[in-house]
Amino acid sequence: MAQRALIVDDEPDIRELLEITLGRMKLDTRCARNVKEAREWLAREPFDLCLTDMRLPDGTGQELVQLIQQRYPQTPVAMITAYGSLDTAINALKAGAFDFLTKPVDLARLRELVATALRLRSPAQPGDGSVDSRLLGDSPPMRLLRKQIAKLSRSQAPVYISGESGSGKELVARLIHELGPRSEQPFVPVNCGAIPSELMESEFFGHKKGSFTGAVEDKPGLFKAADGGTLFLDEVADLPLAMQVKLLRAIQEKAVRAVGGQQEVAVDVRILSATHKDLAGEVAAGRFRQDLYYRLNVIELGVPPLRERREDIALLAERSLQRLAAECGLDAAQLSDEALEKLKNYRFPGNVRELENMLERAYTLCEDDVIQASDLRLGDAPAPGSGESAGGNLTQIDDLEDFLENIERQAIMQALEETRWNRTAAAQRLGLSFRSMRYRLKKLGID
Ligand SMILES: Nc1ncnc2c1ncn2[C@@H]1O[C@H](COP(=O)(O)OP(=O)(O)OP(=O)(O)O)[C@@H](O)[C@H]1O
Numbered sequence: 001m002a003q004r005a006l007i008v009d010d011e012p013d014i015r016e017l018l019e020i021t022l023g024r025m026k027l028d029t030r031c032a033r034n035v036k037e038a039r040e041w042l043a044r045e046p047f048d049l050c051l052t053d054m055r056l057p058d059g060t061g062q063e064l065v066q067l068i069q070q071r072y073p074q075t076p077v078a079m080i081t082a083y084g085s086l087d088t089a090i091n092a093l094k095a096g097a098f099d100f101l102t103k104p105v106d107l108a109r110l111r112e113l114v115a116t117a118l119r120l121r122s123p124a125q126p127g128d129g130s131v132d133s134r135l136l137g138d139s140p141p142m143r144l145l146r147k148q149i150a151k152l153s154r155s156q157a158p159v160y161i162s163g164e165s166g167s168g169k170e171l172v173a174r175l176i177h178e179l180g181p182r183s184e185q186p187f188v189p190v191n192c193g194a195i196p197s198e199l200m201e202s203e204f205f206g207h208k209k210g211s212f213t214g215a216v217e218d219k220p221g222l223f224k225a226a227d228g229g230t231l232f233l234d235e236v237a238d239l240p241l242a243m244q245v246k247l248l249r250a251i252q253e254k255a256v257r258a259v260g261g262q263q264e265v266a267v268d269v270r271i272l273s274a275t276h277k278d279l280a281g282e283v284a285a286g287r288f289r290q291d292l293y294y295r296l297n298v299i300e301l302g303v304p305p306l307r308e309r310r311e312d313i314a315l316l317a318e319r320s321l322q323r324l325a326a327e328c329g330l331d332a333a334q335l336s337d338e339a340l341e342k343l344k345n346y347r348f349p350g351n352v353r354e355l356e357n358m359l360e361r362a363y364t365l366c367e368d369d370v371i372q373a374s375d376l377r378l379g380d381a382p383a384p385g386s387g388e389s390a391g392g393n394l395t396q397i398d399d400l401e402d403f404l405e406n407i408e409r410q411a412i413m414q415a416l417e418e419t420r421w422n423r424t425a426a427a428q429r430l431g432l433s434f435r436s437m438r439y440r441l442k443k444l445g446i447d
């Protein structure tokens with residue numbers, strides 16, 4: 001059976017244009033001139049897609065988006081907005097529209113949008129296997145997060161994922177991509193903090209051969225690499241201001257121009273972004289552009305810190321230990337009751353990643369495959385920034401050199417992990433010269 005689309009617009013010309021284009025894509029179309037007629041069609045038969053104008057004689061497209069969200073959530077709805085009315089488009093996305101289209105309607109864009117909508121089948125079930133098996137945790141905040149992921153994966157709206165370091169932001173971004181209609185296309189993660197600023201433009205937009213020294217061949221760039229899929233801007237707060245302007249333009253125009261290139265090429269990417277920093281605070285401090293913030297943060301998804309879902313710790317630890325054992329082909333270690341109790345009471349400033357690292361270390365230390373509380377090495381060196389470091393615990397220190405070295409090691413390891421082991425970027429993040437970084441790595445025996 002042909003798939004069916006509902007077109008809602010009061011202008012006959014636009015209705016006709018949409019009908020013809022969708023008809024050529026082998027869709028059955030129905031047309032409504034106003035909200036009332038749209039309601040009647042929706043009540044009569046199921047639709048695989050609805051395209052609605054914003055302003056209608058007897059109401060707004062926004063109203064229809066809301067109605068469809070409530071009564072016919074399996075029908076994706078896209079809003080057609082006047083050119084330049086970004087507010088309307090963003091409000092529609094917030095209300096649950098899966099995408100928007102600006103007038104004058106660009107037919108290539110329209111076809112892309114329709115094709116994406118038709119790839120959405122029935123709503124991904126919250127509790128769907130693939131989300132469950134990778135995003136662990138059955139606490140109320142995790143259940144809610146899973147539901148939100150399932151819902152947002154159907155939308156094309158930009159999502160800003162906030163949350164502490166190591167809490168699972170990248171995992172969440174991957175799941176949004178994999179559960180959505182773009183899953184067959186690439187997911188391209190970019191660590192914005194790790195790209196040297198002079199290479200940034202060419203990394204994002206590509207370059208033409210010979211456009212600068214070292215450009216020995218054409219390079220497509222990250223936007224092109226993510227075409228049809230999802231671009232994940234990780235650590236987005238670290239983008240230099242000059243790059244923020246260019247990025248905003250690319251997102252708005254849905255087109256990029258390679259360094260040394262002549263014309264802009266259209267790209268179709270969904271943008272997800274994340275940072276462990278407070279992005280609104282970065283805006284207030286003038287380090288992040290308000291307009292880009294507004295464009296990226298259409299929907300904010302918060303990933304809860306591990307300490308707010310302590311009931312998940314046991315499961316996460318168990319799975320982590322199983323994975324570690326499987327990697328070396330050995331038996332999984334068990335946590336002693338006391339060790340588990342200690343984990344449940346720990347603050348985990350580094351969240352799930354810290355738990356994983358801690359268990360990995362403990363696994364190599366423990367005897368007879370039982371991890372004791374002492375193997376966890378908790379308490380002897382609280383992580384920097386845990387709020388309980390240095391000052392609070394001074395009485396327990398019996399070797400200051402050791403203590404300081406531990407803090408130094410943790411800060412450096414964290415910076416290295418956050419920059420995917422890019423030593424230059426890690427040094428920059430810590431305010432160290434590269435030379436001093438190298439010295440410290442050597443001293444601490446970090447490879
Ligand atoms: N709910 C979860 N279930 C299972 N594994 C998880 C969960 N949350 C996070 N992880 C794991 O924890 C590690 C850190 O997750 P991730 O890289 O997504 O964090 P992040 O928030 O992006 O961290 P950062 O701010 O440092 O970039 C990964 O190995 C990830 O697979």
Ligand SMILES: [Mg+2]
Nearest residue numbers: 166169170234
């Ligand atoms: Mg990350």
